[in-house]
Amino acid sequence: MKHPVRHAEFLLTVANDEQLPPPGPPEIAFAGRSNAGKSSAINALASRSRLAFTSKTPGRTQQINFFRLRNGALLADLPGYGYAAVPQDLKRHWQEFLARYLATRQSLVGLALVVDARHGLAELDCRLLAGYLTSGRPVLLLATKMDKFGASGQREAKRAIERDLAAAFPAHVAQVAVVPFSATRRIGIETAEAMLSDWLGDAEYDAGEPAPVAVKEKAPRPRGMARGPKYPR
Numbered sequence: 001m002k003h004p005v006r007h008a009e010f011l012l013t014v015a016n017d018e019q020l021p022p023p024g025p026p027e028i029a030f031a032g033r034s035n036a037g038k039s040s041a042i043n044a045l046a047s048r049s050r051l052a053f054t055s056k057t058p059g060r061t062q063q064i065n066f067f068r069l070r071n072g073a074l075l076a077d078l079p080g081y082g083y084a085a086v087p088q089d090l091k092r093h094w095q096e097f098l099a100r101y102l103a104t105r106q107s108l109v110g111l112a113l114v115v116d117a118r119h120g121l122a123e124l125d126c127r128l129l130a131g132y133l134t135s136g137r138p139v140l141l142l143a144t145k146m147d148k149f150g151a152s153g154q155r156e157a158k159r160a161i162e163r164d165l166a167a168a169f170p171a172h173v174a175q176v177a178v179v180p181f182s183a184t185r186r187i188g189i190e191t192a193e194a195m196l197s198d199w200l201g202d203a204e205y206d207a208g209e210p211a212p213v214a215v216k217e218k219a220p221r222p223r224g225m226a227r228g229p230k231y232p233r
């Protein structure tokens with residue numbers, strides 16, 4: 001499939017394990033710290049300006065948005081992590097949800113991890129990778145915002161990420177491909193598309209549509225926080 005994410009369509013939003021669509025067609029997941037550039041990367045790959053869009057309101061961003069790709073495969077846009085203003089219990093809840101999804105989702109064929117190349121690999125990225133890499137599945141690490149660097153800066157930023165990966169996960173380096181990327185300058189799009197296509201294969205999937213679930217905020221309400229409009233949504 002030449003442009004695997006183009007013509008992707010929003011399918012449903014999921015806020016807890018019970019709402020996950022039954023595993024069927026192959027699924028690729030996109031993860032990254034808040035503000036790393038994940039939505040921009042998805043939009044660049046989709047050639048759409050607002051397929052995935054971030055709301056900086058914590059409650060809203062803490063969901064998995066599923067998109068259906070042209071061949072029937074799924075793209076899971078995972079909640080951005082590390083958002084400073086999220087209450088601690090809620091943060092833990094979502095980190096656990098994410099970790100569980102990545103470790104146990106049967107239909108997951110690969111993870112695209114979006115990392116801001118200026119900041120490199122963060123501790124939360126490593127924690128997420130630690131839970132995922134043992135599954136043996138591949139990672140496309142999009143080192144994004146490369147437009148902020150000149151040619152030698154781009155090479156150095158990529159090398160720094162590769163060094164950190166090799167130090168943290170010496171047994172898993174072969175599973176991770178670091179691809180210099182920029183949504184704004186469209187750097188790395190073709191390389192990313194080639195990898196995603198490779199994961200998804202050529203088959204067409206005609207999975208029975210999982211019934212869209214009407215989403216209500218299901219995250220636990222941290223103790224001591226008021227119900228209703230005072231709680232950030």
Ligand code: GDP
Pocket residue numbers: 032033034035036037038039040041054080144145146147148181182183184185
């Ligand atoms: P998300 O929270 O990970 O989904 O991040 P967004 O895609 O919303 O991007 C966060 C910020 O980084 C926004 O201000 C974007 O305009 C900016 N951004 C995202 N990708 C790029 C990129 O490739 N280059 C540059 N220069 N800025 C980017």
